Amino acid sequence: MVAELLVSQTELDKLESVLLNHSGKVPLHNRFRALFTLKALKNEDAIRIISKGFVDPSALLKHELAYCLGQIKNEAALPTLNTVLADESEDPMVRHEAAEAMGAISATSSLSILKKYSTDANRAVRETCEIALAKIEWDNSEEGRRHHSQQEETPVFTSIDPAPPTSGLLAGKPKPQDLSQAAISELQSRLLDTKLPLFERYRAMFALRNIGTPEAVDALAAGFTDDSALFKHEIAFVFGQLLSPHSVPSLIKVLQNDGESDMVRHEAAEALGGIATPEVFPHLKEYMTRDDAPVVVKESCQVALDMFEYENSYQFQYADGLETHAVDA
Numbered sequence: 001m002v003a004e005l006l007v008s009q010t011e012l013d014k015l016e017s018v019l020l021n022h023s024g025k026v027p028l029h030n031r032f033r034a035l036f037t038l039k040a041l042k043n044e045d046a047i048r049i050i051s052k053g054f055v056d057p058s059a060l061l062k063h064e065l066a067y068c069l070g071q072i073k074n075e076a077a078l079p080t081l082n083t084v085l086a087d088e089s090e091d092p093m094v095r096h097e098a099a100e101a102m103g104a105i106s107a108t109s110s111l112s113i114l115k116k117y118s119t120d121a122n123r124a125v126r127e128t129c130e131i132a133l134a135k136i137e138w139d140n141s142e143e144g145r146r147h148h149s150q151q152e153e154t155p156v157f158t159s160i161d162p163a164p165p166t167s168g169l170l171a172g173k174p175k176p177q178d179l180s181q182a183a184i185s186e187l188q189s190r191l192l193d194t195k196l197p198l199f200e201r202y203r204a205m206f207a208l209r210n211i212g213t214p215e216a217v218d219a220l221a222a223g224f225t226d227d228s229a230l231f232k233h234e235i236a237f238v239f240g241q242l243l244s245p246h247s248v249p250s251l252i253k254v255l256q257n258d259g260e261s262d263m264v265r266h267e268a269a270e271a272l273g274g275i276a277t278p279e280v281f282p283h284l285k286e287y288m289t290r291d292d293a294p295v296v297v298k299e300s301c302q303v304a305l306d307m308f309e310y311e312n313s314y315q316f317q318y319a320d321g322l323e324t325h326a327v328d329a
């Protein structure tokens, strides 16, 4: 059982007022910090407060709220997530994250709404529903149950992922044979095979993340040529978890590509903020203030620069918090 962090009512009220910007003057990155603190509490107070944030105008903030509700993994968040997914006037990035959160919580009661929106007009939303449906089914399969009962005590990546790694790479750390170029090439071809269900391609993606070598990073970066924004944003997300400087050139290219979808560029910006090597800084600075950059990209660069400063200031607590959505969804 996970130990609950205890905070006083006064501290909770303070977190609520920062997250919901009651003063009207709280910078976005401070609201993110309050959100990550609430997420770490993992309790129903946190769910109640986070759920109040969906009236905000920032799609970036709202998609992160949905992400955190999924990671808390408590069915008490489902009514809010259902409302967000069903609101067709909501930003697709936020609706996507609500569907993904349902996959993370993995309640069979979510199957019907996920089925309904798996034919949504927005591609990222319907693809997310497809993956979340497959994840809930997998969690309840023989292989899924076995996997969950044998979970490592301290996994390297603590996030609840939209898909498990490819079978064979499920248990524990990758073995030496998994690190061979042949094994990585095999995973890369699964990753790029558009005939496979997205869930299977995601499984290859998370297997490559767990391998994490420069060769695995190159295999993942090959996925940036795909035509699914959802798929590409998830690659940027896993780069934000891996924090490999080897992924920086591909992420900068994504951030700079104004023909790329906002959702993918946003995730690239946040991943760069997490990696925080010196060459990253001018790019984040540039896109935070560029007039022609979409709001979600600018805001992501603002949050990313805040992460960058923390990464470079020995204040590790925030970096830990951000490993969550690194920090994605």
Ligand SMILES: [Fe+2]
Pocket: 063, 266, 267, 328, 329
């Ligand atoms: Fe995201």
Ligand SMILES: [Fe+2]
Pocket: 096, 097, 100, 233, 328, 329
């Ligand atoms: Fe996402």
